Amino acid sequence: xxxxxxxxxxxxxxxxxxxxxxxxxxxxxxxxxxxxxxxxxxxxxxxxxxxxxxxxxxxxxxxxxxxxxxxxxxxxxxxxxxxxxxxxxxxxxxxxxxxxxxxxxxxxxxxxxxxxxxxxxxxxxxxxxxxxxxxxxxxxxxxxxxxxxxxxxxxxxxxxxxxxxxxxxxxxxxxxxxxxxxxxxxxxxxxxxxxxxxxxxxxxxxxxxxxxxxxxxxxxxxxxxxxxxxxxxxxxxxxxxxxxxxxxxxxxxxxxx
Amino acid sequence: xxxxxxxxxxxxxxxxxxxxxxxxxxxxxxxxxxxxxxxxxxxxxxxxxxxxxxxxxxxxxxxxxxxxxxxxxxxxxxxxxxxxxxxxxxxxxxxxxxxxxxxxxxxxxxxxxxxxxxxxxxxxxxxxxxxxxxxxxxxxxxxxxxxxxxxxxxxxxxxxxxxxxxxxxxxxxxxxxxxxxxxxxxxxxxxxxxxxxxxxxxxxxxxxxxxxxxxxxxxxxxxxxxxxxxxxxxxxxxxxxxxxxxxxxxxxxxxxxxxxxxxxxxxxxxxxxxxxxxxxxxxxxxxxxxxxxxxxxxxxxxxxxxxxxxxxxxxxxxxxxxxxxxxxxxxxxxxxxxxxxxxxxxxxxxxxxxxxxxxxxxxxxxxxxxxxxxxxxxxxxxxxxxxxxxxxxxxxxxxxxxxxxxxxxxxxxxxxxxxxxxxxxxxxxxxxxxxxxxxxxxxxxxxxxxxxxxxxxxxxxxxxxxxxxxxxxxxxxxxxxxxxxxxxxxxxxxxxxxxxxxxxxxxxxxxxxxxxxxxxxxxxxxxxxxxxxxxxxxxxxxxxxxxxxxxxxxxxxxxxxxxxxxxxxxxxxxxxxxxxxxxxxxxxxxxxxxxxxxxxxxxxxxxxxxxxxxxxxxxxxxxxxxxxxxxxxxxxx
Ligand SMILES: Cc1cc2nc3c(=O)[nH]c(=O)nc-3n(C[C@H](O)[C@H](O)[C@H](O)COP(=O)(O)OP(=O)(O)OC[C@H]3O[C@@H](n4cnc5c(N)ncnc54)[C@H](O)[C@@H]3O)c2cc1C
Ligand code: FES
Numbered sequence: 006x007x008x009x010x011x012x013x014x015x016x017x018x019x020x021x022x023x024x025x026x027x028x029x030x031x032x033x034x035x036x037x038x039x040x041x042x043x044x045x046x047x048x049x050x051x052x053x054x055x056x057x058x059x060x061x062x063x064x065x066x067x068x069x070x071x072x073x074x075x076x077x078x079x080x081x082x083x084x085x086x087x088x089x090x091x092x093x094x095x096x097x098x099x100x101x102x103x104x105x106x107x108x109x110x111x112x113x114x115x116x117x118x119x120x121x122x123x124x125x126x127x128x129x130x131x132x133x134x135x136x137x138x139x140x141x142x143x144x145x146x147x148x149x150x151x152x153x154x155x156x157x158x159x160x161x162x163x164x165x166x167x168x169x170x171x172x173x174x175x176x177x178x179x180x181x182x183x184x185x186x187x188x189x190x191x192x193x194x195x196x197x198x199x200x201x202x203x204x205x206x207x208x209x210x211x212x213x214x215x216x217x218x219x220x221x222x223x224x225x226x227x228x229x230x231x232x233x234x235x236x237x238x239x240x241x242x243x244x245x246x247x248x249x250x251x252x253x254x255x256x257x258x259x260x261x262x
Numbered sequence: 263x264x265x266x267x268x269x270x271x272x273x274x275x276x277x278x279x280x281x282x283x284x285x286x287x288x289x290x291x292x293x294x295x296x297x298x299x300x301x302x303x304x305x306x307x308x309x310x311x312x313x314x315x316x317x318x319x320x321x322x323x324x325x326x327x328x329x330x331x332x333x334x335x336x337x338x339x340x341x342x343x344x345x346x347x348x349x350x351x352x353x354x355x356x357x358x359x360x361x362x363x364x365x366x367x368x369x370x371x372x373x374x375x376x377x378x379x380x381x382x383x384x385x386x387x388x389x390x391x392x393x394x395x396x397x398x399x400x401x402x403x404x405x406x407x408x409x410x411x412x413x414x415x416x417x418x419x420x421x422x423x424x425x426x427x428x429x430x431x432x433x434x435x436x437x438x439x440x441x442x443x444x445x446x447x448x449x450x451x452x453x454x455x456x457x458x459x460x461x462x463x464x465x466x467x468x469x470x471x472x473x474x475x476x477x478x479x480x481x482x483x484x485x486x487x488x489x490x491x492x493x494x495x496x497x498x499x500x501x502x503x504x505x506x507x508x509x510x511x512x513x514x515x516x517x518x519x520x521x522x523x524x525x526x527x528x529x530x531x532x533x534x535x536x537x538x539x540x541x542x543x544x545x546x547x548x549x550x551x552x553x554x555x556x557x558x559x560x561x562x563x564x565x566x567x568x569x570x571x572x573x574x575x576x577x578x579x580x581x582x583x584x585x586x587x588x589x590x591x592x593x594x595x596x597x598x599x600x601x602x603x604x605x606x607x608x609x610x611x612x613x614x615x616x617x618x619x620x621x622x623x624x625x626x627x628x629x630x631x632x633x634x635x636x637x638x639x640x641x642x643x644x645x646x647x648x649x650x651x652x653x654x655x656x657x658x659x660x661x662x663x664x665x666x667x668x669x670x671x672x673x674x675x676x677x678x679x680x681x682x683x684x685x686x687x688x689x690x691x692x693x694x695x696x697x698x699x700x701x702x703x704x705x706x707x708x709x710x711x712x713x714x715x716x717x718x719x720x721x722x723x724x725x726x727x728x729x730x731x732x733x734x735x736x737x738x739x740x741x742x743x744x745x746x747x748x749x750x751x752x753x754x755x756x757x758x759x760x761x762x763x764x765x766x767x768x769x770x771x772x773x774x775x776x777x778x779x780x781x782x783x784x785x786x787x788x789x790x791x792x793x794x795x796x797x798x799x800x801x802x803x804x805x806x807x808x809x810x811x812x813x814x815x816x817x818x819x820x821x822x823x824x825x826x827x828x829x830x831x832x833x834x835x836x837x838x839x840x841x842x843x844x845x846x847x848x849x850x851x852x853x854x855x856x857x858x859x860x861x862x863x864x865x866x867x868x869x870x871x872x873x874x875x876x877x878x879x880x881x882x883x884x885x886x887x888x889x890x891x892x893x894x895x896x897x898x899x
Binding site for chain 2: 039058
C-alpha cells in the first residue's frame with residue numbers, strides 16, 4: 006500500500022517546528038507502525054535527510070517509550086494498542102496520516118516526535134512507592150491479600166507511563182497516570198500506612214509540574230493502551246481528601262538521653 | 263593473570279553466610295563519603311542503586327531510556343523462581359540449586375548458583391512488601407506455576423507482566439531515593455567508556471543523548487548493570503536499544519569477557535514476517551504448560567492446521583521426550599523445532615515455524631480459563647499476526663533471547679578490573695550454558711538487592727583509594743577518545759546506513775553462530791565480520807550532528823561495538839569443541855542429535871582478555887568443579 010505522511014519536524018526544543026509531507030510506497034500490512042517509520046527513515050538517510058526522531062524501545066507495548074498522535078488520536082486508531090503494536094493492516098491504501106508529538110506544557114518537545122516526560126518520574130518520586138528498605142520485609146505469605154484486591158491493584162499497576170492520557174486530555178491532566186499508582190498501592194494492605202500522605206504528595210506534585218485538573222471528560226481512558234480505568238481517579242480523589250484533612254508535618258524524632 | 267573466582271570453601275549451604283561474616287563493613291557514617299556509579303536501571307541496576315542509597319552511599323545512576331522505568335527488564339513476561347515451597351510439592355533451596363546447575367549443563371559455578379537459590383526466597387518477600395501485585399489464590403496466599411524445565415511449581419508471576427511489576431517495584435524504591443537526594447539519576451545518558459586509574463575502575467565517560475555533551479564522572483566504584491547483548495543478532499526479543507557498549511568498553515579497558523558464545527535461543531517466538539522486521543516478539547514460555555507443539559507428519563503439507571487430522575500430526579516433543587514433553591528446557595525445544603523445519607515439516611509461508619496448539623486445553627478447561635491465563639499474550643499475538651490463537655494454532659519459531667555470557671566476575675561480582683562490578687544479564691555468572699525460565703529476574707534482583715550491598719562494602723572497606731578528580735590525565739584521555747570516536751562516526755559520510763550493517767552482522771551471526779554451529783562456518787563468519795567492520799568504518803553514513811538528539815549516532819556507536827563482539831563470539835564458539843546447553847556444535851552430538859559435552863576438556867568458563875587492536879584475544883580458563891551435582895548427560899526423556 007501507499008501512504009502520505011505528514012510528520013511534525015522540529016530540530017530542537019527551541020525550534021518552531023512544522024509539518025512536513027512524505028510519501029511512502031510498498032508498505033506491507035504486516036509491518037508495525039514503527040517498522041513503517043524505519044523504512045521511511047532508511048529512505049530519508051539515503052537522500053541525505055535527517056531521519057525522523059521517535060522514542061521506542063521494547064516494541065512490545067510494555068516499556069511505554071513510544072507514543073505520538075496519529076490523525077488526532079494518541080497511539081492511533083486501534084483501541085488498547087501502543088503505536089509500536091499498531092500494524093499497518095489497520096489502515097487503508099492511500100491513507101493520509103498526520104503524526105504529531107504529545108502536546109502538553111509539562112511535556113516539552115525535544116525533537117520531532119520525542120518529548121520530555123520526566124515530570125512523570127517526579128510524580129512517582131514524590132510518593133508513588135511503599136517505604137520498605139531492602140531486607141526489612143516479612144515472609145511473602147505473612148500478608149494475605151484478597152484475590153479481588155490484588156487483581157484490582159494489578160489492573161491499575163499495568164500503567165506503562167507513556168503519557169497518552171495527558172496528550173488526549175483537553176486540560177493536559179495527569180490524573181489517570183497519578184491515580185493509577187495511588188490505586189495500585191492504596192488497594193493493597195502493604196500500601197495502607199502511607200495511603201493518604203501518598204495521595205496528597207503526588208497530587209500536589211502533578212499540579213506543580215503544570216498538569217491540568219481533571220474535569221471528567223474521559224478522553225484519557227479512551228486512548229489508554231492498557232485500559233486503565235477512570236474509576237482510579239475517583240479513588241485518588243477520595244484518598245486525597247482524607248489525606249488533606251489529616252495531613253500533619255513530620256515531627257522531630259530524636260529523644261532526650 | 264590467574265583468575266581468582268574467590269569462591270568460599272566449606273559446606274555449600276554455609277558458604278554465603280561465612281563469606282558475608284568475613285566481609286569488612288563500611289562504618290555507617292562513612293558510607294555517604296563513597297561515590298558509586300550504577301550504569302543501568304533494570305532489575306539489577308535499579309535494585310542496586312536503591313539499596314546502596316538506602317545504606318547511605320552516594321549514588322549516581324544512568325540509563326539511556328528517558329526514564330529508569332523503561333529498562334528492558336520491563337518486558338519480562340513469565341515469572342520469577344523462588345524456592346519457597348509454598349505449594350508443598352517437594353521444592354527446596356537444594357532442588358532449585360540442583361535444577362539450575364543441571365539446566366545450565368554444568369557450566370556454572372556451584373557456589374554462585376547455591377547462593378542464588380538461597381536468596382531467591384528473600385526476593386519474593388521484598389517484592390511483596392513493595393506492593394508487587396503477584397498472582398494470588400482465593401485464600402489470599404501467593405499463587406505459583408511451573409515453568410519450562412521444572413517439575414515443581416516455584417514460579418511467581420504477575421499475569422504476563424512479571425518483569426514490569428518487579429521493575430516498577432525497584433524503580434519506585436529508586437525514585438524514593440532520588441527524592442531523598444541520595445541518588446542522582448541521569449536518564450537519556452549513555453556510558454561510552456570506563457576510566458581506569460592505577461588498575462582500578464574510577465569513573466566513566468558519558469554522553470548526554472539530548473545535548474550531546476560528553477562528561478566525566480569520577481567515583482570509588484563502578485557497577486555495570488547494562489543488560490544482555492542479544493541484539494548482536496539484530497533480530498532478537500530484546501528491546502531495540504539493548505546493547506553491549508558499556509561491557510565492551512570495559513572489556514577493552516581490561517575486564518575479561520566470559521563465555522561470549524553462550525546464547526539462549528528461545529523456542530516460542532513469533533516467526534519473522536518480512537525484510538522490514540525490526541525485532542522478534544516472545545510468546546511466554548508459560549504457554550507451553552497448556553499448549554501442545556506439533557508439525558504435520560508429511561513434509562510440505564500446506565493444508566490449514568484445522569484440516570490436518572490428529573493421526574497426521576507429529577507432537578514431536580511429546581514423542582521424543584515423553585517425561586518432560588512440551589516442557590523440556592529451552593535449548594532442547596529450540597533445536598528440536600529447527601530439526602523439524604530442516605526436515606521440511608515447518609509451517610507458515612517461510613516453512614520456519616511450528617504450531618503451538620491450545621485446542622485440547624480449550625476443550626478441557628474452557629476458553630474462559632485459557633483466556634484468564636494467557637489473554638494478554640493471545641491478544642498480542644493477534645495484533646501482530648492478525649490471527650486468533652483461540653481459533654487457529656499459534657505459529658512459533660526460536661529466536662535469540664538471552665545471553666548467558668557477559669563480563670567475567672568472581673563470587674563478589676567483581677570483574678578482573680578491581681572496583682568494576684557487573685550485575686544482572688551483563689555478567690556471565692549463574693546460568694552456565696543455558697538459562698532456565700524465570701531465573702534471570704531472580705538473578706538480577708539477587709545481585710542488586712542482596713549480593714552487591716555486601717561485596718561492594720567489603721571492597722571499599724579493604725581498599726583505601728586515593729582521591730582522584732576529573733582532571734586526571736586518564737580521565738581526560740578517555741574523554742578525548744570518546745569525542746574523537748563520535749567525530750569520526752559523523753565524518754565518514756559513506757553510502758550505507760547503520761541498520762544495513764547491523765542487519766548484515768545479524769544474519770552472519772544467526773546463520774553461523776546461532777542454533778547450530780561448526781568450526782568451518784564459525785571461522786568463515788569471524789573473517790567476514792572482520793571485513794564488515796572494516797567496511798563500517800569506511801562506508802557508514804551517519805547524518806546530523808553530535809550536539810542534539812541523534813538516534814543514528816547512538817545506533818552507530820552500538821553497532822560498532824557489536825561488530826567486534828560478534829567476532830569474539832565466533833572465536834569463542836569455535837574454540838569450545840563440545841556441545842553444551844545453548845552452544846551446539848554439529849561436530850559434537852550424540853546419535854540422537856543431543857548435545858555432547860566434553861567434561862574432561864571443557865569443564866571451564868572461558869574468559870577472554872583484550873590484548874590490543876588487531877591482536878587475538880587471549881583465553882584464560884576458570885576450571886569448574888562439581889562437588890554436589892555430579893555432571894551427567896542431561897536427559898529429559
Ligand atoms: C521478552 C523477554 C521476556 C523475558 N521474560 C523473562 C521471564 O519471564 N523471567 C525471567 O527470569 N527472565 C526473563 N527475561 C530475561 C530478563 O528479563 C532479563 O535478563 C533481565 O531483565 C535483565 O535485567 P538487567 O537489569 O540485567 O538488564 P536490563 O533490564 O536490560 O537493563 C539494562 C539497563 O542498562 C542501561 N544501559 C545499557 N547500556 C547502557 C549504557 N551504555 N549507558 C547507560 N545505560 C545503559 C539501560 O538503559 C537499562 O537501564 C526476558 C527477557 C525478554 C527479552
Ligand atoms: S516501544 Fe515499548 S511500548 Fe512501544
